[in-house]
Every structure is written in C-alpha cells, then in structure tokens.
C-alpha cells in the first residue's frame with residue numbers, strides 16, 4: 001500500500017492501514033512531516049506554528065490524537081478588549097463583532113445568523129444534493145454579501161472574516177461551498193470564535209508534534225524527500241514513482257508497486273502528478289478548479305505580551321490594510337509575547353513581490369497602529385508565505401468557485417480504480433481543518449481495507 005503525503009491525512013491513513021495489518025510506504029515530498037502544520041522554534045527561542053495551530057469544540061479526531069499521545073492544550077488568550085481598525089481609525093470592542101459602527105455591527109450579526117441558517121440546510125459531505133444546489137453554486141459568497149448585507153461596514157466585516165477562514169475574498173468562493181464548509185465546522189460563527197469556536201485552544205509544544213510522533217511510530221515506512229511525480233494504475237495495481245534523494249545527494253526515480261494508493265495531498269498539488277492513464281475528465285476538472293487560498297502567517301516576537309498590561313486581548317479586526325486579523329500567540333506561561341497576523345487573499349498576492357522584508361515592514365507598521373510604537377520594534381519577525389510552497393501552493397485550504405461542487409463534487413472522494421483520495425479537502429466534517437484531514441485518512445483507509453476484503457474498523 002502506498003500513501004502519498006505525510007500530512008495529518010496521509011499519516012492517519014497510514015496509521016489505520018498498518019493497524020489493519022497492511023504493508024505501507026508513505027512517500028512525503030518534504031524533509032519533514034505535518035504538511036500544512038509546521039511548528040518551529042525561532043532564533044529568539046519562540047515556538048511558532050507557521051500553519052495550523054488551533055483546536056476547537058467538536059474536533060474529536062484531533063482531540064483523540066492529542067489524548068492518545070498525551071499532548072495538552074491551553075486556551076487562546078482573549079481577555080480584555082479587541083482592537084478594531086475601521087477606515088484607518090482605531091477603536092476598542094469586546095465580543096465577536098466590532099462595534100464602532102452600530103448599524104454595521106447589527107447588520108454583520110444578522111448576516112452571520114442568516115449564513116448559519118442557510119449553512120444548516122446544506123449537507124457538508126454532499127452539498128450538491130441541496131434542492132437549490134445549482135442556484136447556490138452559481139452565486140459567489142461575494143454576490144450574496146452585496147445583495148443581502150446593507151451597510152458597508154458589515155460587508156467589510158464579512159470580507160475580513162472570509163479572508164481569515166478561507167484565505168480568499170468572498171468573490172472567489174461559491175456560496176454553496178462556503179455554506180458547506182461552515183456547516184462542516186458547525187456554523188460560520190463557530191469558525192470565527194476563539195472561546196467556544198475553532199480558535200479556542202492551542203497545543204503546548206505546537207500542533208505539529210502529533211504528526212511527528214505518529215510518523216515516528218510508523219518508522220521507516222515514512223520516506224521523506226520523496227516527491228511523487230507519477231502514478232501508473234490499472235485494475236488492482238499501482239506503480240508510484242518518486243524522485244528520491246539518494247545518499248550521494250542526487251535525485252533518482254524510485255518506483256514502489258502496490259495494490260492501492262491513497263493520495264493525501266491538496267488538489268492543487270495533485271495536478272502536478274502525472275497519472276497514467278489520465279484521470280477521468282471530471283476528476284481532472286475538479287483538480288484544475290480547486291485553487292488554494294492565499295495566506296501568509298507573520299509572527300512578531302516581543303520580550304513580553306505588553307498589550308495585556310493595557311487590558312488588550314491582542315486581537316485585531318481591520319477593514320483595510322494587510323493584516324486584517326491578529327491574535328495573541330504568546331506561550332501559555334507568557335514568558336515572552338507573540339502577535340500573529342494573517343495576510344490573506346488579494347493583499348497576500350499583491351505583497352508576494354515585496355519579499356519577507358517588505359511584508360514584515362507592512363505588518364509592523366500595522367501592528368504599531370493597533371498597539372502603539374513598541375509593537376513596531378519586536379525582537380524578531382518570522383513569516384511563512386504558503387503560496388510559495390510548491391508542495392502546498394497556498395492555504396489554508398482549497399477555495400472552490402462557482403459551479404465546481406455541483407459539476408465535479410461527486411468526484412471528490414470517488415476512487416479511480418486503485419487510486420483513493422484523502423486530504424482535508426475531501427472531509428465530510430471540518431473540511432479545511434486538521435480534524436478533517438485525520439477523518440479523511442480514516443475514511444480512505446476504510447475504503448482500501450474494504451476493497452481488499454479486510455475487516456473494516458468497528459464503528460466506521
């Protein structure tokens with residue numbers, strides 16, 4: 001059995017295939033496991049999560065891994081007032097929605113409620129079955145915001161929320177897709193919340209460590225620095241070729257033959273693998289129409305979380321500028337301070353050419369506007385610009401535009417002969433999140449074991 005990709009999805013598939021008694025090889029392109037989840041200790045000694053970091057209520061698969069491995073969590077810091085930047089001016093607010101424009105906040109709350117009600121009508125795993133699926137899939141979330149949300153301030157709030165959740169502008173997302181995604185995580189409001197929502201808690205020691213520990217248990221079944229370049233497949237057989245780094249430092253094609261393959265990588269990276277014979281047209285169209293969002297995570301490290309002294313939570317919501325959302329990412333013991341901001345969507349693409357230093361300069365100017373001049377002079381700034389990562393190509397998730405789910409959605413999980421599909425984008429709950437990645441790996445492993453006539457997990 002071959003698994004392509006050692007993110008949480010691939011590792012979950014591999015772990016369950018091994019448990020079912022199958023021989024498994026996991027081919028991972030990078031020199032590390034974890035994919036979109038990557039924890040690193042910076043030169044200044046701060047542990048940062050460059051990608052996925054939070055866990056929230058209802059994420060039972062991820063919580064299960066944490067419990068199994070003895071990894072503990074702590075609440076995201078959120079005490080005190082949040083900063084709102086609206087039309088270049090600074091205000092303070094508490095709660096989920098900025099309040100400087102009262103009509104705007106009322107409209108934003110009403111819009112979120114309406115989106116949540118619509119989302120609850122859409123089956124997250126099969127949104128194309130909704131009676132109005134075609135109509136919902138022809139509209140973008142942006143169309144809906146323009147027609148349904150009265151005030152400019154509320155429209156800006158929904159845009160900022162969309163950038164944070166998807167790394168995309170509302171005009172880039174099918175309404176059906178956005179609703180299915182929201183329902184998969186409970187509701188849009190739940191996706192936006194810290195306490196009681198998707199940003200509720202962080203992991204002591206970072207979010208990557210569960211992947212590292214599962215990979216350690218899989219041992220030499222996990223082969224790093226082995227980007228898969230081609231998959232030949234026929235009835236009951238696959239030949240997977242990776243460009244493996246040899247001990248002398250050269251790359252040489254390395255072929256692994258197996259009964260089945262689980263491809264557990266983002267759709268946009270699947271398009272860079274040569275499938276022979278080519279994938280069915282609808283599957284190939286799905287891959288072509290699943291671009292990743294655009295996101296950069298920027299961490300600014302300080303001697304201490306000085307904003308807490310002023311009664312500030314460290315959270316920022318901005319209607320313009322580069323950093324639309326900022327969080328306090330300091331460690332649990334507050335031994336130093338960390339502010340983390342997202343550059344997302346259009347702004348992330350515009351600043352691509354500015355390089356690391358250019359993006360840092362823009363981010364620090366905006367942090368100073370929110371928290372005062374001290375915020376402009378951190379000990380260290382580090383970033384992760386996901387769009388420039390060839391084995392991810394953006395983030396946090398694939399962003400489907402109009403017509404894709406109703407046209408190609410059923411191909412999302414449908415195996416192509418011995419080729420099975422995993423990855424958070426294929427999840428039926430918490431798609432786009434680590435939890436969805438883990439459950440997608442479980443589902444793919446169950447498909448494989450069932451296809452091979454092996455017993456499937458009880459309760460699957």
Ligand SMILES: Cc1cc2nc3c(=O)[nH]c(=O)nc-3n(C[C@H](O)[C@H](O)[C@H](O)COP(=O)(O)OP(=O)(O)OC[C@H]3O[C@@H](n4cnc5c(N)ncnc54)[C@H](O)[C@@H]3O)c2cc1C
Pocket residue numbers: 004005006007008009010027028029030032033034035036037050051052053054055226227228229264265266269273295296297386391392394395396397422423424425431432433434435437
């Ligand atoms: C900035 C950011 C913030 C996020 N925040 C959160 C959060 O707080 N909470 C949360 O739950 N989720 C969050 N996410 C999303 C979460 O990280 C992902 O949903 C999840 O990690 C996806 O796991 P996966 O295994 O499906 O895919 P990936 O993590 O993308 O794993 C795919 C693996 O396949 C490898 N690969 C790619 N191409 C090939 C190839 N040709 N051959 C071999 N290997 C290949 C990649 O290197 C990678 O290791 C965030 C993501 C980003 C980018």
